[in-house]
Amino acid sequence: MNHPQKAESLNVFGRELTPCSIDPLTGFFRDGCCNTCEQDVGSHTVCIEVTNDFLEYSRFAGNDLSTPHPEFGFSGLNEGDRWCLCAGRWLEAHEKGMAPKVVLENTHQKALEIIPLALLKQHAVRVN
Numbered sequence: 001m002n003h004p005q006k007a008e009s010l011n012v013f014g015r016e017l018t019p020c021s022i023d024p025l026t027g028f029f030r031d032g033c034c035n036t037c038e039q040d041v042g043s044h045t046v047c048i049e050v051t052n053d054f055l056e057y058s059r060f061a062g063n064d065l066s067t068p069h070p071e072f073g074f075s076g077l078n079e080g081d082r083w084c085l086c087a088g089r090w091l092e093a094h095e096k097g098m099a100p101k102v103v104l105e106n107t108h109q110k111a112l113e114i115i116p117l118a119l120l121k122q123h124a125v126r127v128n
Helices: 053-058 087-095 111-115 116-123
Strands: 046-047 082-086
Touching: 046 087, 046 111, 053 087, 053 111, 082 087, 087 111
Parallel strands: none
Antiparallel strands: 046 082
């Protein structure tokens, strides 16, 4: 079986990518990080801090992230959770005025192929 080859694990600042969330477990590889690869066509690279407004927007847009799906090991997201979101979905939410906050240190550099860093910085969560 061929395993997908991860892209280099670097954040938007070119430093080591650190976990976005272990609980709930997130990421394309379900490794807690917003790692990506060629098979990740959605580019699950943006580490967000979930809000109720975003969950409602996402459900309305056809991606219900709040309903649990235990058959897939998914407990559903709640406000305050962190999650690796598809870069295109984040940009779409931004264009509708519904973009959630971004944790830059945990956002993969590949997100920059879709979203300018300046835009991500406007929505950044301050992390110490």
